Amino acid sequence: MVDPHPSQLADPPPHRGGGPASGQPNSRLSGPRDYLQLLKPRVMSLSIFTAFAGMIAAPGEVTNWPLALISLLAIALGAGASGALNMWWDADIDAVMQRTKDRPIPRGAVPRDEALIFGGLLSLLAVWLLALSGTYLAAALLAGTILFYVLVYSMILKRRTPQNIVIGGAAGALPPVVGWAAITGDAPLAAWVLFSIIFVWTPPHFWALALVKQDDYRAAAIPMMPNVRGDAHTRRLILWYSVLLAPLGVLPVAFEMAGWLYGSVAVLGGVVFVALAVNIQRDERAKPAWRLFGFSIFYLFALFLALIIEGGGATNV
Known part of the structure; x- marks a missing residue:
């Protein structure tokens, strides 16, 4: 891991994660829409989608199906709880980034301590519900994900190392394994292929965004790869990860999780992904x-x- 040199990042915001509430004073009661935004609905929808794919691929x-859908709801609640707790911790940096300053806590719609309580209770509910509707292994995996x-x-990686997305991406990659385990009670090698x-998709996806949003991350003192190692190094990493991703995307065919349609999408999508990664070098x-x-969003x-x-019909390896 390469930690950022102090001269490469702006001074950190006045409050670090876990500190006093950020944003303007709350001038109105929090509404359902504010709490829905705490759940990061777009991220939550991706977790639901990939978890459902894990259930189907098993x-x-x-x-x-009723229990399977309740399990899927539990996974969704767990993903939402993670988002709420992330917003609680990151409220100080969210307040100084253009793309996050309108989140509920920075704009004063939800008090920071309420977000913590909301996320904590939702986490407990999600894990308990999955233990009842799915399997104990799935519930344990969901708890570990959160x-x-x-x-x-x-709390540890995001503000300390440009490898934050690489290692932290494990949390976003676990939903299909949780979904698989909720249905079958195990998590074989085939599930870990998903x-x-x-x-591997996560770093090039987020580094492409970081190349464009460098000023945002610099203002918040987040050591994203372009801010720490430079654009050229980041573009090379994007290409390496894209080249690795292309054959990985085809592996579900070898594990008999899918057939020619998936294989065609994986091969064509992988080629386009690599071509776009090559293009940003030029x-x-x-x-x-x-x-x-x-x-990258369309590809996944x-x-x-x-x-x-x-x-x-996946092979249970």
Whole structure:
């Protein structure tokens, strides 16, 4: 890990994570929409989608859909709880970043201590519900996901190392494994193949965004890779990870989780992903980085949608 040199980052915000509430004083009662925003709905929807893909890709058929859907709800609540706890901890830096300054805590819509209580209670509810509707292994994996995202990524890695996204990406990659375990009670190698795809996808996805949003991260003293090691190094890393991701994306076919449709999407998507990564080596403007960032979202969605369409019958390795 490479820690940032002090001269490369702006002075940190006046309050660090876990400190006093940030943002303007609360001038109105918090509403349901404010608490919904605390859950990071877009991130939560990705967790639901990939967890559902893990359920479908697992060997055999889902025999009890009501319990499976309750398990999926528990996973969604766990993802939302992670988002709320992340916003509680990061309220100080959210207040100085353009893309996060309108979140509920910085704009004074939700008091910081309420976000902590809300996220904590939601975490307990999610794990308890999954233990009842799914399996104890799935509940343990969900609890580990929440703890890893909040304690390891948010509290330890994010403000200390440019490898924050690389290591912290494990939390975002776990939902398909949790979904698989909720249905089958185990987490074999095949389930971790899905984990590996999201884990390797995460760095080029976020580094493409970081190339464009460097000023935001610099203002918040977040050591993202472009701010610490420079644009050229970041672009090379994006290419390396993209080259690694392309064959990883095809692996579910080898594990009999999907067939020709998924394989076609994975191969074509992998080629385009690498081509876009090559393009940002040649063109250092913001547009190619934005293009890669946007395509990376489509790529992951297309992969897991194809997996859902064709899923089932994975080898239980």
